Amino acid sequence: MALKPSSPASTTEFPAVICTVDVVLLTLKDQALHVVLVDRDRPPFAGVPALPGGFVHVQEDATAWHAAARALQEKAGIVSPYLEQLATWSGAKRDSRGWSVSIVYYAVVAFELLPADRPGLRTAPIDSLPSLPFDHGEMVATAVARVRTKSQYSSLPIYLCGERVTLPQLQAVYEAVLGEPINKVSFRRKIEELGMLEPIAGETTMAGAHRPAQVYQLRPQYRRKLSVVPRGINALG
Amino acid sequence: MALKPSSPASTTEFPAVICTVDVVLLTLKDQALHVVLVDRDRPPFAGVPALPGGFVHVQEDATAWHAAARALQEKAGIVSPYLEQLATWSGAKRDSRGWSVSIVYYAVVAFELLPADRPGLRTAPIDSLPSLPFDHGEMVATAVARVRTKSQYSSLPIYLCGERVTLPQLQAVYEAVLGEPINKVSFRRKIEELGMLEPIAGETTMAGAHRPAQVYQLRPQYRRKLSVVPRGINALG
DNA sequence: GAAATAGTGTCTGTCAGACATTATATA
DNA sequence: TATATAATGTCTGACAGACACTATTTC
Numbered sequence: 358m359a360l361k362p363s364s365p366a367s368t369t370e371f372p373a374v375i376c377t378v379d380v381v382l383l384t385l386k387d388q389a390l391h392v393v394l395v396d397r398d399r400p401p402f403a404g405v406p407a408l409p410g411g412f413v414h415v416q417e418d419a420t421a422w423h424a425a426a427r428a429l430q431e432k433a434g435i436v437s438p439y440l441e442q443l444a445t446w447s448g449a450k451r452d453s454r455g456w457s458v459s460i461v462y463y464a465v466v467a468f469e470l471l472p473a474d475r476p477g478l479r480t481a482p483i484d485s486l487p488s489l490p491f492d493h494g495e496m497v498a499t500a501v502a503r504v505r506t507k508s509q510y511s512s513l514p515i516y517l518c519g520e521r522v523t524l525p526q527l528q529a530v531y532e533a534v535l536g537e538p539i540n541k542v543s544f545r546r547k548i549e550e551l552g553m554l555e556p557i558a559g560e561t562t563m564a565g566a567h568r569p570a571q572v573y574q575l576r577p578q579y580r581r582k583l584s585v586v587p588r589g590i591n592a593l594g
Numbered sequence: 595m596a597l598k599p600s601s602p603a604s605t606t607e608f609p610a611v612i613c614t615v616d617v618v619l620l621t622l623k624d625q626a627l628h629v630v631l632v633d634r635d636r637p638p639f640a641g642v643p644a645l646p647g648g649f650v651h652v653q654e655d656a657t658a659w660h661a662a663a664r665a666l667q668e669k670a671g672i673v674s675p676y677l678e679q680l681a682t683w684s685g686a687k688r689d690s691r692g693w694s695v696s697i698v699y700y701a702v703v704a705f706e707l708l709p710a711d712r713p714g715l716r717t718a719p720i721d722s723l724p725s726l727p728f729d730h731g732e733m734v735a736t737a738v739a740r741v742r743t744k745s746q747y748s749s750l751p752i753y754l755c756g757e758r759v760t761l762p763q764l765q766a767v768y769e770a771v772l773g774e775p776i777n778k779v780s781f782r783r784k785i786e787e788l789g790m791l792e793p794i795a796g797e798t799t800m801a802g803a804h805r806p807a808q809v810y811q812l813r814p815q816y817r818r819k820l821s822v823v824p825r826g827i828n829a830l831g
Numbered sequence: 832g833a834a835a836t837a838g839t840g841t842c843t844g845t846c847a848g849a850c851a852t853t854a855t856a857t858a
Numbered sequence: 859t860a861t862a863t864a865a866t867g868t869c870t871g872a873c874a875g876a877c878a879c880t881a882t883t884t885c
Contacts, residue, residue: 373610374650376695413611413684415693420685445682445697447650448657456652458613458695460682525837540875566884567836588825762864777848803857804863
């Protein structure tokens with residue numbers, strides 16, 4: 358049990374662990390959840406689409422969260438307003454280079470905020486993912502489950518929308534995330550209870566031969582913080 | 595961006611990260627949640643009570659979960675039936691020895707399963723914790739919050755009980771964990787719905803001058819798996 | 832006015848919690 | 859029989875979901 362105090366981890370008795378971060382960045386495209394993938398720029402799996410991520414840079418990153426934010430910026434060109442830790446995958450077998458740890462974060466972002474034509478960047482629908490390297494498939498599945506759970510009782514899906522949104526639009530977003538229809542009256546009651554939106558006075562969409570919808574915007578105090586309700590938007594029990 | 599393929603992490607461009615695990619082991623003593631602490635056996639903070647944990651041993655531990663289970667066994671002498679990942683703490687500042695990662699697990703265990711008189715092992719009530727080294731205080735707070743949340747809709751608190759339990763006993767455990775009284779009728783409805791317990795035919799406690807309580811045991815299929823209900827034991831909203 | 836979607840009023844079934852009642856032990 | 863706790867029956871208020879109705883636009 359060596360490792361001298363105040364020295365970096367010895368590579369003799371405790372060989373260095375490979376420490377990386379990965380980000381499951383989810384977005385909504387064609388009314389379906391998609392995950393953002395980037396082509397890996399080095400082996401293993403060079404050129405293969407994978408989650409944006411990379412090594413922790415101990416000189417540069419104050420914490421793994423900062424490493425994840427940096428990876429998201431460098432690999433996908435995105436600064437997400439919401440970036441939260443998901444879980445950590447680790448072990449001897451998951452990476453051919455050695456015993457490795459990946460601290461995984463997830464983010465949700467409006468499709469319009471993604472860079473338009475960035476080489477090597479793509480989105481894949483979560484219902485028909487390509488085979489992903491390492492345990493990235495499992496990470497995506499875990500992130501989707503987390504986002505679905507959180508969406509049942511919080512304002513999380515608002516980050517999938519643009520700055521301004523109508524209630525019918527927002528309901529369609531919730532339904533796409535949760536994967537099932539929501540009662541309109543109940544939905545509006547919950548959004549009211551969440552209290553995160555405010556109507557933009559006088560502003561309505563005129564999107565067809567019917568009554569226009571009121572346009573809302575996110576209240577400033579919820580731009581980076583979720584609002585939650587105790588009993589959930591009961592799309593399912 | 596060095597790091598040659600299929601070689602261990604270079605210590606030049608990416609200095610080794612210190613990779614540890616910690617375990618927040620919670621138990622119930624005198625009807626109050628306690629956390630298990632062990633005296634640290636080396637610097638920094640040698641001799642100070644802290645969470646059981648230690649370095650990942652890359653030769654020995656298949657994953658961080660296995661490292662946590664091993665730490666729990668070695669430091670606290672416990673094999674917990676429930677050991678789940680909580681979150682990961684990381685950063686340059688949290689450990690004086692360098693940039694470090696701690697993958698934290700939490701476990702809940704009946705007080706009777708703790709070793710009786712193990713030197714350096716103690717429990718501390720979570721309401722009046724001593725000052726803990728590193729960010730262990732934050733880890734305990736996060737674990738307690740997680741256990742409270744999970745207890746609202748799952749059978750998690752059953753792991754705080756012995757093999758055989760009565761419903762009044764179990765209700766007292768839930769109340770201790772959640773920190774507030776629960777309606778008796780609602781509680782029994784939820785336990786029924788969870789379906790994890792079966793009555794032991796004919797077996798009752800005779801603990802005083804009153805009607806005895808039926809003794810139950812955990813159904814085998816829930817010995818290592820939680821049972822959950824959709825809408826929760828509504829102690830709070 | 833017809834059509835289409837936005838938005839609201841109201842009823843009902845479900846469920847959590849309150850309260851009351853019955854059951855069973857000891858003293 | 860008194861007392862204490864276990865266990866259950868029943869009522870009620872809150873709330874989610876269903877349904878119907880009104881509102882407002884274009885054609």
